[in-house]
Amino acid sequence: MNEVCIVTPDRDYLKNIVRETYTAVADDPATEFHFHVGLEYAVRLLGYDRAELESLPEIATSRFAGLGNPLAIGPIHPGETVVDLGSGAGMDLLLAARRVGRLGRVIGVDPTPAMRSTAWQAACEAGLAEQVWMLEGEVESIPLTDGVADVVISNGVLNLGVDKGRVFREIARVLKPGGRAYLADAIIDRPFGPATLSDPALWAS
Numbered sequence: 001m002n003e004v005c006i007v008t009p010d011r012d013y014l015k016n017i018v019r020e021t022y023t024a025v026a027d028d029p030a031t032e033f034h035f036h037v038g039l040e041y042a043v044r045l046l047g048y049d050r051a052e053l054e055s056l057p058e059i060a061t062s063r064f065a066g067l068g069n070p071l072a073i074g075p076i077h078p079g080e081t082v083v084d085l086g087s088g089a090g091m092d093l094l095l096a097a098r099r100v101g102r103l104g105r106v107i108g109v110d111p112t113p114a115m116r117s118t119a120w121q122a123a124c125e126a127g128l129a130e131q132v133w134m135l136e137g138e139v140e141s142i143p144l145t146d147g148v149a150d151v152v153i154s155n156g157v158l159n160l161g162v163d164k165g166r167v168f169r170e171i172a173r174v175l176k177p178g179g180r181a182y183l184a185d186a187i188i189d190r191p192f193g194p195a196t197l198s199d200p201a202l203w204a205s
């Protein structure tokens with residue numbers, strides 16, 4: 001009988017790999033990664049508007065590493081509070097900040113310092129610093145009080161949360177009653193094999 005051994009990496013180890021991976025994206029997005037990054041990818045494969053992206057700071061668009069287009073899921077209105085979980089270098093964050101305007105705010109949450117500082121620099125370059133806040137944190141434990149968000153957006157991040165049930169409870173907790181969640185992520189339609197489940201780099205991608 002063939003025995004299959006799955007070695008699931010532990011949480012702290014996985015978190016470190018995730019942080020290293022996205023620090024590398026922030027430091028040098030031109031490096032080869034085993035996922036797509038950048039503006040051309042966002043326009044050609046995910047349907048973002050080229051002119052809108054070209055009007056944003058290049059430091060944000062070149063480091064985009066999402067999996068879909070959460071802002072295409074539904075509207076964001078002037079004056080609303082939006083929380084971007086795993087905001088990365090800030091491309092969706094800045095698009096949302098333009099939609100909420102000066103009376104709204106967009107709160108980016110990300111555990112990777114290099115990504116947070118890139119997003120903040122991009123917000124300043126784009127003239128959007130007034131409505132953008134950056135917080136250190138994770139989807140499993142969002143550093144916000146209950147019921148603050150009209151909209152939660154996330155792009156390619158929920159798959160990185162180790163405890164998925166907790167991630168969805170946290171999203172529900174920070175949303176106002178009747179709030180909306182625009183979530184873009186990877187969905188699989190068959191179980192992963194043992195080689196995939198044992199590979200920390202794939203957990204982090």
Ligand SMILES: C[S@@+](CC[C@H](N)C(=O)[O-])C[C@H]1O[C@@H](n2cnc3c(N)ncnc32)[C@H](O)[C@@H]1O
Pocket residue numbers: 018019022063064065066067085086087088089090091092109110111112115137138139140154155156157160161162
């Ligand atoms: C695939 S990138 C996507 C970034 C951004 N949403 C975008 O579309 O470019 C993943 C981002 O999530 C962050 N991240 C990783 N683990 C996280 C977690 N547990 N909670 C929140 N963010 C996380 C990483 O630091 C990285 O910036």
